[in-house]
Amino acid sequence: MLHEYKMRMPNQHLTDTEVATLVTYLASSPAAPAPTAASPIAPGDAVAGKALFTGTVGFRKGGAPCMACHGVAAIGALGGGTMGPDLTRAYSKLGAALIAWPTTMPVMRPIYAGAPLTDQEQGDLLAFLKGEALAQRTFSPGAWLVGWASGGAFLLLLGAQLTWRRRLRDVRKALLRRG
Secondary structure, three states: OOHHHHOOOOOOOOOOOHHHHHHHHHHHHHOOOOOOOOOOOOOOOOOHHHHHHHOOOOOOOOOOHHHOOOOHHHHHOOOOOOOOOOOHHHHHHHHHHHHHHHHHOOOOOOHHHHOOOOOOHHHHHHHHHHHHOOOOOOOOOHHHHHHHHHHHHHHHHHHHHHOOOHHHHHHHHHHHHHO
16 A cells, blocks of 8 residues: 555554454455445535535534544645545545444544434535545645745745844944944
């Protein structure tokens, strides 16, 4: 994964037995069907899903917004968190099974155990992420941040130069008069 996707696979904290079982399963069924969601998902609204993803509207049971850990192409200049994987094309890979992550992924399970998503929230998030499957990042969030930081540093240095440009000249004149 590191070579192909430029990111490390998160540690799933699996035991040796679980790893062996998983490897055996994957080796024995090369054409396994894609995972599906446990229950039918309500039709959702992509606009409401974006509000839930970004946290502008909170989850009904108080769970953390997705953007705290994940990013997608359409949510602004920096694109969200980087602790979890980028979800821009996640729907095209996983379909509706993506919405099971909060309860099935070991890293996310403790966060959402006491605050599961409602059926409508699941539908709204899926509608948003389904639209994101077509999106493309047109910039690198890291490069964007470096550019803004460099520009800000330049403006600060320019302001300091304009504010104190005569300081050394005035100090030198005073020293020369004494000498």
